[in-house]
Amino acid sequence: MGWRGTLRTLGAISREAERNSNRRARQRAKEIALSEKLEAREQAAEAVRDFEEYVEKLITLHRSCSPSINWQSQAAALAPAKPQLSQKSATAAQSRLDQYKPSWLDKLFGSTEKKLKKLSDALSAAKIEDQQRFREESTKFEEDLADHKDQVEFAKRILAKDPAAMLEAIKLYEPLHAVGLLGENLLIQIENPNLVVIDLSVHGEDVIPKERPKLLASGRASVKAIPKGEYNRLYQDHVCSASLRVTREILALIPVDAVQINAVDDLVDSATGHLKQSAILSYLAPRSTIEKLSYHAIDPSDAMKNFLHQMSFSPTTGFKPIERLEPPRALLTS
Structure with missing residues (x-):
């Protein structure tokens, strides 16, 4: 083969390599495009799923x-047991001391007295350890006993429907703290042992x-x-669902007869054209009715x-301002 043939061969090889390179590049580009398309499709599907889940949560809070x-049970809880001085460490150390018998090597090297002193020192340390443990247990007992007395007293106040105690329980347990999608502001009033009144800011x-x-x-x-x-x-469904959830949480926490x-x-004030905070739902939920519903x-x-x-x-105009309910007189009688 002459030099011209060699050049033609080298040129053909080069062109084939370039064609292969271009073919691989096109294939890779197609793969990337397909991957991006699939990723975009999955992202789109995920966005739709997330939206549907969010909407479902909005209207199923009550479940x-x-x-x-x-x-x-808390009012009748038994007090913690008072600790007793345990001598388990000293008993074990005393047993090791009593069981010690010098070996012939101890006698040969004169180490009997040294080992006896070591065991005796260990016994003294064990007694100190027992006393220290008892002091720690006694300190914890006093703390637990104080907590127990507070718990029992608080539970008895709740059972007696003490408004201050019930309000404290709501603040202490924060039953609505972990519930997402509720209004940021809850104005809670317990002026009567039979009824809790709550203003729930919806922020629709x-x-x-x-x-x-x-x-x-x-x-x-x-x-x-x-x-x-x-x-x-x-x-509307969200407002009603959130209101039911708040009601259920309160009734699960404190023994009131009803929640309003x-x-x-x-809402837009038709007189001024400006936004004005208004009541859009006011409902009175007796415990007996709440406990019967299949949520x-x-x-x-x-x-x-x-x-x-x-x-x-109405579906066309939405909510209109309403007047808050006046609770029945029977609920306002202690």
């Missing part, structure tokens, strides 16, 4: 509740979404405004029919 507090503007993501056939997600009627119904929830939010089956808005309540709502 969960903290365990009830057994105040009777911050909590209820106005847009929803939708997964398209292409795998992309589009964002569209939630229709006004659907938005208002979602808002006044849900409030900022995984009810619609929170429909559930208001079980209670004495005030609510002015």
Whole structure:
């Protein structure tokens, strides 16, 4: 093969290598594009799932509740046992001293007295150890006894429906602290041992979404405004669900007969055109009714029919301001 043939061969090899390189680059680009497309599709699907889960949480708050507090059990709790001086360390050290018998090597090297002194010193240290442990147990006992007395006294005050104690229990246990999606502000009043009145700030503007993501056939997600009627119904269900959850938490914590929830939010004042905090739901929930409902089956808005309540709502206009309920006289009688 002449030099021209060699050059042609080298050129062909070079062009083939370049074609292979370009082919690999195109394939890699396709793989990257496919990967990015799949990743974008998954991200879009995840955004839709997250939105649906969030909306579900908004309207199902009422389905969960903290365990009830057994105040009777706390009031009858036994006091901690008073510690007794234990001599287990000294007993063990004394046993080692009593059982010591000098070996022939101890006698040969004259180490008997040294070992006896060591065992005797260990016995003295063990007695000190027993005394120290007893002092520590006694100190802890005094602390536990004081805590027990406080617990029993507090439980008895709760059972006696002491308003101050019940309010303290709500602050102490913070039954609504871990509940997300509730209003940031809770104004709680316990002026009567039979009734707790709570103003619940809903903050619907911050909590209820106005847009929803939708997964398209292409795998992309589009964002569209939630229709006004659907938005208002979602808002209503959330307000009622949150109100039921607050009621359940309070009744699980303290032994009152009923809870009144006044849900409030900022609405446009038709007289001024400005936002004004107004009551949008006021309902009175007796314990007996709350305990009968099947919370995984009810619609929170429909559930208001079980209670004495005030609510002015329509899907087209949403909530309108209402007057708070006046509790029945029977509940205001101690």
